[in-house]
Amino acid sequence: MTDSVARPSAARAAPAGDGTDEAARPVAIVEKRWLGLTVETWQRILAPLAIGVIVLGLWEFIVRQAGIPHYILPGPLLIFRTLIADWGTLSGSLWITLQITGMALLAAVIVGGLLSILFTQSKWLELSLFPYAIILQVTPIVAIAPLIIIWVDDTLLSLLICAWIVAFFPILSNTILGINSADHNLVNLFQLYGASRWQTLIYLRLPAALPYFLGGLRISGGLALIGAVVAEFVAGSGGTASGLAFRILEAGYQLKIPRMFAALVMVSMSGIAIFLVLSLVSHLLLRRWHESAMRREN
Amino acid sequence: MTARVSLTTPDAVAQDMAGRPVVVLRGVGKRYSNGTLAVAGVDLDIRGGEFASLLGPSGCGKSTVLRMIAGLGEPSAGQIDWPGATHDGRGQPVRDVGFVFQEPTLMPWATALQNVMLPLRLQKVPSRAAADRAAAALQSVGLEAFLDAYPRELSGGMKMRVSIARALVTEPRILLLDEPFAALDEITRHRLNDDLLALWARAGFTVLFVTHSVFESVYLSQRIVVMAARPGRIVADVAIAAPFPRDAGFRTSVEYADACKVVSARLAAAIVA
Secondary structure, three states: OOOOOOOOOOOOOOOOOOOOOOHHHOEEEEOOOOOOEEEHHHHHHHHHHHHHHHHHHHHHHHHHHHHHOOOOOOHHHHHHHHHHOOHHHHHHHHHHHHHHHHHHHHHHHHHHHHHHHHHOOOOHHHHHHHHHHHHHHHHHHHHHHHHHHHHHOOOHHHHHHHHHHOOOOOHHHHHHHHHHOHHHHHHHHHHOOOOOOHHHHHHHHHHHHHHHHHHHHHHHHOOOOHHHHHHHHOOOOOOOOOOOOHHHHHHOOOOOOHHHHHHHHHHHHHHHHHHHHHHHHHHHHOOOOOOHHHOOOO | OOOOOOOOOOOOEEEEOOOOOOEEEEEEEEEEOOEEEEEEEEEEEEEEOOOOEEEEOOOOOHHHHHHHHHHHOOOOOEEEOOOOOOOOOOOOEEEOOOEEEOOOOOOOOOOOHHHHHHHHOOOOOOOOHHHHHHHHHHOOOOOHHHHHHHHHHHHHHHHHHHHHHHHHOOOEEEEEOOOOOOOOOOHHHHHHHHHHHHHHHHOOOEEEEEEEEEEEHHHOOOOOEEEEEOOEEEEEEEEEOOOOOHHHHHHHHHHHHHHHHHHHHHHHHHOOO
C-alpha cells in the first residue's frame, strides 16, 4: 500500500451524523515520506534487503556450525574479507570485463539500431537478412566462441565480438517492432502533408520506437555481460588483460574458493548496476510522456 | 508573437471562392483489393465556404469518401477534381486540406505546441515562424495556456481541440473531419460543436464533416449529404436553411426538430431500401 487513508479512529466520540463531523470530510489521501522517499520505495528497498540479510546470516551460521571447510563453501564474511584483500587484482579484472561489456553494448546499440532502420526501410533487406540474425541469436555462444577466438588474433577483440553477438539481437528485434508500431492514423497524417520517408522516420517512427528500443537495451545490457564472461571462460585466458571470468577459473584451479566467490559477487553486482543504470536512462527519457514511466492515482 | 490574421478574420481568397466548387467528385467508386465494393458512383460538389456533412450508418463508406478526398487512398473509379487549386511540379493539384481523425491522433512524446507545429515543420516552415503560427492556432481553440502540455496531461476534449488546431494551422481551403467528436461525452461534444461553428464563421474555410448523428449534422450543417450502405452511395442531399449563428436555443426550436425529422426520414428510407 502506498497511500495511508486518513479516517477517524473508532476511539473518538460518537459522530454527530449531521454532516459536520469527521466522517463527513472527504477521504484525504496523503503520501507519507521518510527521508524523501515514499513508503512504497522504502518497502521496495527494505523487503529484499531483509531477505538478503536473513539468507546470508543463515549461510554464515550453517557454515560455522557444520564446520564446512572454506575450500568447499566459504561463509559470506570470509568472501567479503577476500573481496577487500584481493581488491587490487580483482578490480583490474572487473574494469576489463566492464570495458568489454560496455563496448559490446555500444556496438550492439549502433549495429542493432542501424540494422533495424535499414530493415524497416527495405522489405527485401529484412526478408533476406533477418533469418541470419535469428540464426546468430539461437546458436549458443559457447559453441561459436572457440571459432571466433581462433579466427581473431586479438583476444580482447574476439571477446568483444562474442559479447556483441549475444547482445545485439534484443535491440534489433525490439527496435524493428517499435518502428513498425507507429500509430496508423499518424502515419496517414504524415502522408497527408506529403512527408518524405526521412521525415516520417525522424519525426514519427524513431520516437515511437524509443520505448521498445529502451526495453531491448535493458535486456542487452545484461546479455552483454553474460556474453563477455562466457567468452572469456571459453578463451580460458585473457592474455595480458584478464577479466573476471579468468579470475574465477584461475581461483578454481588454485582451490581459492573464497576468491572465486568474491569474483562471482563482482560479476553479479556489475549485472545489477548495469540494469539499474539502463533503467534510470529509460525512465529519464520516457518520464514526460510514456505510460510505463507514469504514476497514476488509479 | 505575431498572430496570423486569417484565423480571426475571413480569408480574402476563401471569400472569393465562396459558392464556387472547391472539390468535385464524379462517379467516384472504391473497390478494395479483397473485392468489397465500399463506395460506388458518388457525385458530389463541395462549394467554397459551406459547412456540409456526410451522414450515414456505419459501413456506408462515408469515411472512405472523406479519406479519398484527403488523398489517403485513390478511388478505383471516377475522379476527384480540385477547381481553382494550384498545381505542384508534377502537375498534380495541391489538395490543401486539414484532416481531423476520430481519435485525437497526437504524438504522445510532443507537447501541444510541437504537435500543432508538425504540419508546418513537414512543409519546411522555419521553426520560429511555425511556433508562432501554432501558438496562434492553439489560441484560436482556447488552449493558449496549454502550449507546453503533453497529450497525457490533457482531457479528451482538449486533445481534440489540439487536433483541430493542428488541422487549421496550415490554413487549409477545406477542413475534413471524420466523426471527430464521436468518442466524447455529450456536454463536451456540444461545446466543441459550438466552437467549431465559431471558428468556421470567423475564418471562412470550407467544412466537410462526417458523422452518424442526425442531431449533430442538423445542428452544424448548411447541407447534409445522406449516404446508404452496400455499396456506399449518396441517397439524399438536404439543405438546412436555419440561419447562423446557431446556439443552444436552436437545439430546442421547432425548426431544428423539423429538420431532424426530415433527415431521419431520409436516412430511414435509405436503410430500408
